[in-house]
Amino acid sequence: xxxxxxxxxxxxxxxxxxxxxxxxxxxxxxxxxxxxxxxxxxxxxxxxxxxxxxxxxxxxxxxxxxxxxxxxxxxxxxxxxxxxxxxxxxxxxxxxxxxxxxxxxxxxxxxxxxxxxxxxxxxxxxxxxxxxxxxxxxxxxxxxxxxxxxxxxxxxxxxxxxxxxxxxxxxxxxxxxxxxxxxxxxxxxxxxxxxxxxxxxxxxxxxxxxxxxxxxxxxxxxxxxxxxxxxxxxxxxxxxxxxxxxxxxxxxxxxxxxxxxxxxxxxxxxxxxxxxxxxxxxxxxxxxxxxxxxxxxxxxxxxxxxxxxxxxxxxxxxxxxxxxxxxxxxxxxxxxxxxxxxxxxxxx
Numbered sequence: 001x002x003x004x005x006x007x008x009x010x011x012x013x014x015x016x017x018x019x020x021x022x023x024x025x026x027x028x029x030x031x032x033x034x035x036x037x038x039x040x041x042x043x044x045x046x047x048x049x050x051x052x053x054x055x056x057x058x059x060x061x062x063x064x065x066x067x068x069x070x071x072x073x074x075x076x077x078x079x080x081x082x083x084x085x086x087x088x089x090x091x092x093x094x095x096x097x098x099x100x101x102x103x104x105x106x107x108x109x110x111x112x113x114x115x116x117x118x119x120x121x122x123x124x125x126x127x128x129x130x131x132x133x134x135x136x137x138x139x140x141x142x143x144x145x146x147x148x149x150x151x152x153x154x155x156x157x158x159x160x161x162x163x164x165x166x167x168x169x170x171x172x173x174x175x176x177x178x179x180x181x182x183x184x185x186x187x188x189x190x191x192x193x194x195x196x197x198x199x200x201x202x203x204x205x206x207x208x209x210x211x212x213x214x215x216x217x218x219x220x221x222x223x224x225x226x227x228x229x230x231x232x233x234x235x236x237x238x239x240x241x242x243x244x245x246x247x248x249x250x251x252x253x254x255x256x257x258x259x260x261x262x263x264x265x266x267x268x269x270x271x272x273x274x275x276x277x278x279x280x281x282x283x284x285x286x287x288x289x290x291x292x293x294x295x296x297x298x299x300x301x302x303x304x305x306x307x308x309x310x311x312x313x314x315x316x317x318x319x320x321x322x323x324x325x326x327x328x329x330x331x332x333x334x335x336x337x338x339x340x341x342x343x344x345x346x347x348x
Contacts, residue, residue, distance in 0.1 A: 009121040014285075018036060019188070020039045020205065020206065020308060021039045021044065021047050021196050021204070022041075022043065024196075024207055025040040025043050025189065026040050028192075028194075029189065038100055038124065038150070039189060042098065042101070042124060042149055043124075043179045043211060044187075045094050045095055045097075045098045045101075045203050046094075046126075046147055046175070046187075047185060048063055048094050048340025049087075049090050049091045049145070049146060049183055050183060051128075051183075051198065051203065052072040052094070053087045054177075054179050054234035054256055056086060063327070066088060067262070082112050083131050083143075084108055084130055084131045084157055085108070085193050086087060087130035087131045088109070088131075089342070090104055090130070090164070091106070091126065091130055092104055092113055095115065095118075096117075096118070098116050098118070099118055099121065099328055100118065100121040100122045100124050100246045101113070101115060101118055101124050101126050101157070102114065102115060102120065102122040102123065102124070102156075103125045104126045104127075104128070104251060105125060105126070105127045105128075105161060105286065106127070106285050107129050107287045107288075107319065109158070110128060110160075110163075111161075111318075112125070112318070113161075114117065115161065118126060118182055120155070123151055124149055124150070124172075124263060125149060125151070125152055125161070125306055126147060127147070127149075127164065128145065128146060128148070129145065129146040129147075129284070129287040129288055131145060132145065132176075132257050132288065140256035142179065142180045142253060143258075144177055144178045144179060144256070144261075145179075145257070146257060146287060146292065147176065147177075147291060147297075148175075148287075148291040148294065149172045149173040150170055150172060151172060153344075155160050159340065161316075161318065164220065164286065165314065165315050166314060166315075167290075167312055167313060167316070168291075168293055168312075168313070169312075171290065171291065171294050172177045172189065172190075172334055173189030173190075174290075174291035174292070175188060175291070176257045176260070176261075176291070178258060178261050180258070182198065183197070183198035184197055184198070184261070185198070185262070188294060188299075189250040192263070192298055192299075193211070193295050193299040194209065194210050194212070195208045195210075200309065213264070213299055214265075214299045214300055214327065215267030216231075216267070216329055216330050217267060217320065217331055218222055218263065218271070218328045218331060219247055219248055219249050219266075219267070219269075220248075220262060220263060220268030221242050221249070221331070222250070222251050222252045222253075222255070222262070222269070222270040222271070223250075223270070223272070225250070225252070226257055227275060227304055230277065231275060231276070232273070232274075232276060232339075232342055233337045235273045235338070235339070236339040236342075237338050241334075256270075256272075256283070256288060256292075263326070263327045264275055264296070264301075266329055267327070267328040267331070268328055269325065269326070269327035269328060269332055270324070270326050271323075271324065271329035271335055272322040272323065272324045273306065273325070274323045275323075278321075280322060281321050281322055281323035282321060283322060283323075284319055284320065285315045286315060286319075286320070289310050289326075290311065290313075291311035292324075293309075293326065294311065296327070300329070301334070302326070302327070303324065303325070303326040304324075304326070304335075305323045305324070305325070306335065306339035306340075307321055307340065310322065310324065
């Protein structure tokens with residue numbers, strides 16, 4: 001054996017290791033146009049925010065001011081975790097340096113955050129949920145970040161970002177970062193869904209899986225059954241159906257990104273329906289439901305309110321909530337059939 005034999009790496013591994021996120025975006029767009037370069041730069045900034053957040057999370061148990069509640073409420077009236085605030089600040093700080101983003105809209109902020117030095121040249125808006133599933137942090141379970149990129153329309157002289165009140169079809173890109181045993185970034189720019197894993201030794205997100213396709217049907221249903229008696233009869237009837245039939249497995253972690261990631265790879269359905277008292281549900285359309293719907297449709301799946309495609313829903317306000325049924329086409333259709341049957345029953 002020569003001295004170099006022990007260091008030989010299969011060509012496939014070399015090719016994979018060379019496929020970084022920024023290179024992949026440009027390859028997907030098959031262009032070096034200004035807009036293609038913009039999207040590549042924006043995805044790089046999102047990746048940087050993910051790296052910084054992942055590093056902070058990995059030290060959470062060793063640092064003061066990371067775990068626990070911050071003693072306040074966000075615009076939704078929910079307790080704010082310290083990590084939510086940190087991650088929100090990270091995204092703002094990272095995109096201040098981009099020159100491309102004029103506004104950031106987050107579920108943690110009542111109004112969009114404007115970066116004056118980037119306006120009006122920066123014609124993009126980042127909408128995001130900085131930390132989804134933050135209640136899992138203290139238990140050392142999966143959490144994630146969800147994001148979408150939209151292009152600013154008009155001058156937004158009112159500072160209300162009213163042009164964001166459009167359907168999910170206006171998203172240029174969407175994705176999420178899952179912080180777990182490894183840090184995974186999944187994104188789409190309308191050319192399929194692609195997954196990257198953070199290689200800590202390189203400090204780069206490396207291509208893991210291209211053109212992910214969700215199975216037509218899966219065994220997993222993911223829902224918080226603790227809300228069973230707060231749901232409409234139609235949702236309870238669906239749950240009774242999967243309880244009575246073989247081949248279904250309940251999996252629910254309390255973190256949307258983690259549950260969605262499992263459904264994307266293995267098939268099945270995630271649902272967060274509204275309740276009798278709150279029919280609009282819990283999840284935010286702009287920051288959670290629409291970005292994930294963009295991804296799921298790109299992967300061959302479906303995303304619905306139960307009565308209408310999520311991608312077709314036009315919000316009336318920035319923090320609008322919506323029910324969500326998302327996953328494999330056959331499984332989403334089954335849930336929709338129960339909901340639509342319930343609506344028909346109400347009309348008679």
